[in-house]
Amino acid sequence: MGLPTGGSIAPVNVLALVSDAYGGRGGIARYNRDLLAALARCGRNRRTVVLPRHGKSESAGLPPRLTQLSPRGKVLYPFVALWAAATKGPFDVVFCGHLNLVPLAAIVARILGVPLWLQLHGVEAWGPLTRAQTWAAERALLVTAVSRYTRRRFAELARLDPYRVRVLPNTVDERFAPGAPPPELVDRHDLVGKEVLLTVARLASDERRKGHDKVIRALPAIIAAHPDLVYLIVGEGDDRARLEALANDLGVANHMRFAGQVAPEEMAGYYRLAKVFVMPSIQEGFGIVFLEAAASGLTLIGGDSDGSADALADGVIGISVDPQSPDQLAFAIMTALTGAGPDPVEVQRFKLENFTRHLRDLTGMHLKSTGMVAE
C-alpha cells in the first residue's frame, strides 16, 4: 500500500483505432490529432500506428514516431485493424478514438492481450449503447471523456469504477489569440462599423442542435438596441436555406452573414471579426469552438445543460443560458455586447501544456496499474 509513485514509465507502442484524425475535419478529428500529438510530445509513446476509418490519407505534418495508415472504408475496417494489429506491432495498448469502434477495439486488445483505452466525445456516448458497445466499454482500463457531462452520461450506461473514467478536455491552439480584424474579411462580409455576433458550427438539418435558429429569433429585440449588429455564421450544411428563410421572415436578413465553410488557416481571422461568440447548443460534448473564441478574446454564450458548461467553466469564462429560454438568450447577448471579454488568465487553463501534462499523468497512472508496462 502507498502513494502512487511519480516515477517514469517506459514509452509504449500504441495502436490507435479512430474514426478520423490527420486529414479529417470536425471536432472529433481535431481532438484525436491533439491527443495523439500530445502523446508524442510528452514522450509517452515509443511508436503510434493510427488507423482512421474515413478521411484522407495524410503523411505530411505528422508528429514524430506516428504513422497513419490509409483509410480503407467501413466494410474493410475490421480486417485492416486485425491485420495492423498482427503485422505492425508489437503494441502495448489499444486506443479507441470513437465509441462506435469500441467492440472492434476491445476484440483487438483482447487478442493482443493489452489494455484498452477508450476516448469519449459527445452524443455518441450519451446512449443508448448497443450490447456490444456496453460489453466492450466495460473492459476498458481507462476511459477519457471530453467533458464532465459526457462522463456522467456515460456512467449512466456502463458499469465502470469511477476512477477509470477521467476527463480530458479539449485544448486550444496557440494561433487563436486576440488581434485586429483582418481587413479583407471585413470587406468580404461588409462588416465596417458593425458589432459582430459569431457562431461557428455546421448547419445540419437532421440535428438542429447548435441553436442558430434560437439566436436568429432573438435578433429583432437585440437589433432594436444595437442597430449595427451583424450575426455571422461560419459553417455549411443543409439547414442553411431554412435559416435564411427564417431571417427573411423576421426581417433581419440584412443583419445576417453566412460565411459558409471556412479554411482552417482563415479561422483565427474570423474570430477576430466578432465581439461575442454565441452557440446555445443542446447537445454539445464540449465545444472546442468556445475555447478558440475565448482565446481570441470573445465573450462566450453557451448552453447550461451539456458539455458546454465545461468550456464556459461553469460561468467563469462565459455566460451559461438555458437554450430553451429566448429571453435569457437575448438578455445574455445584450449584456455580452456591452461587457468586457473573458479574463485571459481564466482561459489559459485549457492551454496545451496542461492538456499534455494531464494526458501523461493519466496514461502513466493507468498503464502502470496493469503491470504490463515496465517502470
Added chain:
Amino acid sequence: MCGIAGIYSYHYAANPIDLGELRLIRDRMAARGPDGAGEWCSTDRRVGFGHRRLAIIDLSELGAQPMFSADGKTVITCNGEIYNYRELRAELKSQGHVFRTQTDTEVLLQLYAARGPAMVDELRGMFAFALWDSEKRGLLLARDPYGIKPLYYADDGWTFRFGSQVKALLAGGKVSRVSEPAGWAGFLLLGSVPEPYTIYQEIRALPAGTTMWIDARGPAQPTRYFSVSEVYREAEGHGPVPQPELQARARAALLDSVRHHLVADVPVGAFLSAGTDSGSLLGLMRDIRQEQTHTVTLAYEDFHNRREDEAPGAQRAAERYGSMHTTRMVSESEFRADLPLIFDAMDQPTVDGINTWFVSKAARELGLKAAVSGLGGDELFAGYPSFGDIPRWVRWMAMPSCIPFLGDVARHLLSGWQRRAPRLHPKAAGLLKYAGTYAGAYLLRRGVFMPWELGKILDREFMAEGLRRLDPLRLIAASVEPGPRTPTGKVASLEACLYMRNQLLRDTDWASMAHSLEVRVPFVDRHLLEQIAPLVVSLPAGAGKRLLASSPSSALPGAVVDARKTGFETPIKDWLQRDDRTQAWRHLPELASPTCPWARRWAYQLAAV
C-alpha cells in the same frame, strides 16, 4: 465523533472551491457535531475542509478541527475515535515527536508524518478522515477496518468532494442526483444499500478498510489494508484452541477491547437489552471500572407484560451489574411525531434503524454524549441462526443446484404456484437456484426481495440495469475473498461485511448522530477479531455466545444466554404499517397479502415514494 466534509478541485480545468458550498455540506451535518464548526481552505483555494465537532476527547479548543501539523504541512479533518491514541502518542514521543494537544487527532497527523498512508495499520478505533499533504499535493482518505464510520465521496471528473453523509454532499447543490440503479437494487435485495454503491450514481462509499489517494490526476483506486475474511482464513490455520485456554483468552481479549472503548473525557453510557451481547458488555465494563454505568433500555407500551418486552430482562442485567438504569417508554404517538425527523435523518434507505433512533434519543435526554452498544456480538460469536442455516442449506443444495436449469425451472414453477398458495414464502422459489453456494444462500437468508421480483414491483428496465450493475452474487462472494474454509468463518465474514457493515453500522450511525450521540461498538474491533476468530472458528453452534456470556467475572444468567435468538422485536413494524404516510405498499397485491413480511412493505415504501 463528528461530521467531516471537503472539496478538492484537483483537475487543472476546475474552478477554485466554493466555500459557500463547503459550508452547506458541513452544516447539513450540524447534528453530528453541535460543539463546534470549523473550516480550512488552502491559499490557492484548490482544497478545503469542513468539520462539525462533537467533543469527546480533549474538550478544549485545542481539539478543534480541521487541525494542522506543527510544521503546517498537513491538515486533517477526522470523524471518529482512535482508542489506542495514548499508546501511539507515547511511542511517537519516544521517537522525538512533540505534541501540542491531548487529542487523538494530533496523533494522526504525527503518525502520518512518521509512517505515511501505512499509518492506518496501527490505528485501533472507528474513524473516517481526510488528510491534505501540501508537500505531495495530495489528499488521503481513510476509513476504519470494519466501516463503523461512514465516508462518501463524489467525483465529477474535475472536482472531488467528500462527506460523512450522502445527504450532506447533496446539500452543497453541485453533486448530481441521478439515481444509481445498483444502489436501489441492492437496497431492495438486502434491506440496505451495499457499499460502495449509494442510491446516487455520482456518490460512492469509500469501502471499509481502505484508503484512497487523490492528487492532480484524480482519485486512485481504493487500496485495501484490512479484510475480515482474511483474518478468519488465517485463524483457521491455527488449529483448535485447547478447551482450558478458551475462556481465559476470550475474557482477556474482550476486557482489552472494552477497556480501549471506554477512553473518553465524557461519561460513556451503555445501551442495554435483555440479550447476551449488551448484558455481557455491561458485565465486562463493570469488571474494568468502578464507577456506575448509565444504561438505557427501550420499552414499548404495546409490549407491556408480553414476551417481547425487553425491559424486565434488561432490568435484571442492570441489577446484576449495578448500573444506573433507565427504561424509556416509547409510544405510538411519539413515533408518529418523530417519523418526519427520522426520514430526514435517514441518510440512505434502510429497513431498520428506528429502534436505534429512540434509544439514542433516550441516551441524549439523559445527558450522555457517548454510549457503548453490543452490536457485533452475533457476528463475532456466531450467534445468528444463519450460522446454522446457511451451511446446512449449502450442504443439502450443493448437488441439486449444479443440475443445469433445474433451479430456474423450480423457481418458475414455484413462483406460479405462489399465487395459489400465498402462505408460501417468496424465497422458497429460489431455494434450488441459490442455496447451493454460500453467496446464494446468504442472499436467501438475508434477502428482502428476490432478484426476479424487482422488475415486478418497480420499473422493470431500471431494475434490470440495477441487477446487471450490482451483480449481487458476485458482490456477496467478493466480500468473503480470500475465502475462509470453515462454515463459521464464511458466515461470520458474510455477516460482518454485508449485514453488519451496510445495515447495522449505517443505521447506528445516522440514528445516533441525529441525536448528537456517539455510539461505540467494542465487539467491532480489528484487534478483538484477531484474538477471537481462532477461538470461534472451530466451536460448535451456540458455544460462541456462551463463551461471551461467561466472560464477565460475574457471568450472565443462564436464562438469558439460552434464550432462543429471535431478533430484537419492536412494535415499530405495526406502527409503520398503520401510519397513513406509509401506505404505498397497499397498492401491490403481493405486498397487501396478510402474510407478507413487513420488511418487504417497508422497503417498497421507501423505494416507491
